[in-house]
Amino acid sequence: MADLHQNLVPTIPYLRxxxxxxxxxxxxxxQTGKKVGVLIPSLYTDFSTEEMVKILGTIASTEGIHRVYIVLDRATHDEFKTALRIVKDILRGKGTVIWNDNPHLREIRQTIAREFALGRRGKGTAVWMGIGYVVGERETDVLVLHDADIKTYTAEMPLLLAYPIARLNYRFAKGFYARYGKRLYGRVVRLFYFPMIRALKIIFGYDTFLEYMGDFRYPLAGEMAGYVDVFRRLRIPSDWGMEVSILAEAYRTMRIEEMVQVQIAHRYDHKHRPGDDLRRMVTDIFKTFLVELSSRGVIFSSGVQRTIKQTYITTAKDYVDTYETISLLNGLEFNIHRELRYIEIFSDCIDEAFKEYENETVPSPRLPVWDRVESALPGTLERIVHVVKDSLSTVR
Known part of the structure; x- marks a missing residue:
């Protein structure tokens, strides 16, 4: 029988x-009349992969998706033109490429930066700019977000995320799945996120926010959906902590009953990141927790820092025992040294996150919500839409 267990966040398995x-x-x-769009942050290198071609081809033939927004980051003008031709060839009129390095978009960001702290440019910045375009364009009701490197992509994935928003009474949906191949994947969520949540609960006791953050089956999934009106009001960070911060923002702006997590695949795989990326990701994720908890009145002394680190290490090692059992039962490879080595690496990231947190005047600045940008700088969204549409017309 499928897992029907429910806790705080409504959890929907994909049974049939x-x-x-x-x-x-x-x-x-x-039948609802609501228009669904998909937003995909990407780099130019993604366009040379089988994963991206498969994703675009799948979406092209999916009737329930009306618009596709590719946010192309860190690309030259020639690379933008190549990417745009690929998108036009595959998606026809359904696809839009938002070139983040367009000089006119850079000027708009610089203007915004004179009013607001935009932080370090990263994945969150790309998603934020994409949301700005979608809000300004006003052609999409429900927006699905997912990455460009999904190896096991199916047409059902974005639709399963959009369905609870378009058809039911939910405002925000988060995807979940199992990640494995010859061995268990998902190093950061398995060996850092889950044990860290448990460690924080041990130290600080019962807290509804920590219970909520620990209730997601795959909290670091990049796959999510919501009404455009929801995304325009979320404060998104510019760094690797985006997925965690969006969950925290959803908690701040919505009732839990308005959210849902949906199983979008029985097995999921994507392109694996190198070790340096994992370090940066874990550091940013934990720094996000520091910001969120401090905003709720938690004070982090040097003694608390040591306690968090030691409790995390102990808890993570307990999780490794469980993962070994899962692997043995399912006939998967298991390397105890590799698992414990990641715990050592991630524990060092705790120290780095505390160091960055303490040295920043305003830790981990969130990108401003688009409603506030429009209030401070009227016409910004209209200018973004004009710049993007003008760039699309330059390539035939």
């Missing part, structure tokens, strides 16, 4: 993939 396929889901979503 054969019956509830993309055709059925698309038809029922379209």
């Amino acid at each position: 993939p054969g019956k509830r396929n993309a055709v059925v889901l698309s038809s029922e979503i379209e």
